[in-house]
């Protein structure tokens with residue numbers, strides 16, 4: 164058996180999803196799994212640190228696509244990844260999540276009739292104003308292996324008429340990374356380094372354009388956070404998009420006292436911080452799942468979630484998009500006892516191995532088909 168699966172990473176949320184898959188693929192004799200970084204995220208804090216901490220191999224190539232308008236960024240990745248495919252001709256391409264590079268690379272491969280696998284397939288927020296929702300739908304429509312994290316994702320794919328044979332419920336590879344690295348994260352003493360007492364602070368992350376791009380809305384959210392900080396200390400690791408918007412509002416000076424503004428954190432520091440938080444407030448996708456796995460209450464500042472399992476089987480609550488909902492919901496959450504960790508089906512630390520073995524099996528089958536005598 165020999166098979167080359169080009170594995171694509173692009174932006175911060177991809178790294179933890181892909182690292183366990185790359186590792187599992189490389190452990191299978193006969194499989195080559197080169198790593199392609201599209202360069203959508205490029206800062207050390209948004210990219211480099213994750214390679215170091217997740218012990219991910221160096222990318223074989225970096226396409227250096229960088230930031231830009233959606234069309235520009237997507238087009239740049241499409242063109243550069245197509246050149247990579249032309250030069251290397253892999254047997255399959257594996258993409259993860261829902262960022263612009265996910266769709267661009269899937270499209271480049273599909274146009275060359277190279278088979279595409281999508282890690283974290285089938286999630287749907289049903290809000291097409293989210294760029295990620297378009298990336299999810301389009302990527303799934305042209306993928307050959309749809310690796311789903313949960314049963315609701317499988318149902319979404321079936322509902323879109325996708326052939327059952329392509330759909331594989333494998334669990335959550337991001338939770339593989341969480342389980343693997345939690346002991347190292349807990350040793351980092353991150354809350355203590357910020358002067359926070361474990362289980363007595365809130366972590367806040369915000370980066371969705373819908374929350375941070377409108378100055379009035381961002382100001383209202385920051386006001387709510389100042390009020391929240393009167394209840395318990397709040398730490399806010401700030402995404403570059405949000406940092407730029409906060410600076411434009413004149414929020415450049417780090418708030419002092421109980422509202423701590425900091426740079427984006429590395430994987431281990433953030434995991435440690437989340438694990439010992441009393442409460443997390445976010446608009447991220449992945450954090451909704453990580454808090455479920457850790458048993459930490461999560462309030463999601465969005466109208467919809469593509470991850471309903473974190474509400475039905477986890478610790479997540481959808482707040483809607485009105486910043487006035489933050490304070491009452493936080494009060495309510497703080498009045499409740501802490502949650503226990505939840506483990507939705509197959510969020511068991513082995514999703515990466517399942518994905519790798521499905522890909523390896525398919526190659527064996529393709530090999531058999533190729534070597535089978537032609538029917539007469």
Ligand code: UD1
Nearest residue numbers: 174175176203204205206209230261262263294295403404
């Ligand atoms: C992207 C993804 C989003 C994901 C998020 C996580 C899409 C459509 N969006 O959004 O799904 O949740 O990443 O972070 O693909 N910037 C830097 N340094 C970097 C990267 C970005 O300063 O390393 C700046 C850019 O210049 C830009 C802003 O941050 O001003 C936004 O970056 P961009 O990659 O366009 O989108 P995200 O908001 O990060």
